[in-house]
Amino acid sequence: MSERNFVKPDAQFINDLKKNGGESLKKCYQCATCTSACPLSTEENGFPRKQMLLAQWGLKDQLLEDPGPWLCFYCGDCSERCPRNADPGETMMAMRRYLTSQYDWTGLSRLMYSSVFWEIGILATVAVVIVLFFTLPHNFGFGLLSRSGPTALSTVMLDRFAPVGIVDWGDRIMATILGLLLLINAARMFSGLTRGEKIPLSSYITQLPHMIIQGVTQIRWKDCGSRSGIRNWLRHLFLVSGYGIMFTLVVVFLPWFQVNDTSLHWTSFLGYYAAAVLLGSTVWIIVDRLKKKTGMHRFSHFSDWLFPILLFLAALSGILLHVFRMTDMAMATYVTYMIHMAIVVPMLVVEVPFGKWGHLLYRPLAIYVAAVKSSVRESAMSETAAQSQAVQQI
């Protein structure tokens, strides 16, 4: 018997899952109503009953090999139909939080998901570093108190407060670190999902467009939920488009985005679009969570609040910054710029690799691996069918 056939329950896994919001797990008695209610569950990749069972048995390794938790888009239909109030939708969400902390090798993710204190503390620490960067007196020629910095308080001179060359370099360094951290996490996830599988390179290549389409559109979401699938999918699509545009403007096109003159140019219009959709969609999400309106908003873990609130504050501070610049309010512009950076930088360097935002990479990756495995199985089946047909002909 191979080592993989032995079941190794992990008691710590169940405790961690509870801390991540899976307290209702024990109520499940495996009736499978949830799987039949789930619009995204398939014969090949059935969920959430299977994952509830893996979690109840403490089978951590099997869960790490299963793309199921990421194939769920959290419509909440299964929770509404569960006769035991075991809340399988929220338990799947708890599994995604747990898995995110397992992909992260630094241990920060686990700390953040298990404690509000740690999550706020880590975000606040990065924010304080940003504020100090702009406020400590120094002689590099920028910042609030620099002698050669924004001495011009009568008119906005943003380039003297935050020189675009320095901020641009900071952006690139941040994006590189972010990319590396995410890639390491994705590699750890990928190795779990493909453990013990023999997959030819051609299957990875042919299914690659699948991952790109899913990553950009998250189109499976529109089929998730009997009542609000298309609505939630469109809202998420707009949110991601705003976030993606803002990230690209700041990281790739900063010299064209943060310019000294206040006249309108092409980056301004993209910035307006991004700010509008970020503000609109985050307010919509926050209101839905307050009203507990749809299945996916019935239960809110602390990280579920942090996600729209940080985005909302980033968009709001960006809009205020723009207004102060256009109306030539110098000190208000400099201070708002600093506050904007103290929101945006921790949000990117902490929440993307260690928090909820990692799902933007993990979900398409899981859908991709599931499609690759499925294509391998299909070609094996058609090969077997062809062989038996050949035998019959003989």
Ligand code: SF4
């Ligand atoms: S979570 Fe609920 S519906 Fe699903 S198997 Fe358990 S008891 Fe049944």
Ligand code: SF4
């Ligand atoms: S929350 Fe929705 S997508 Fe997720 S398992 Fe339940 S029914 Fe399926």
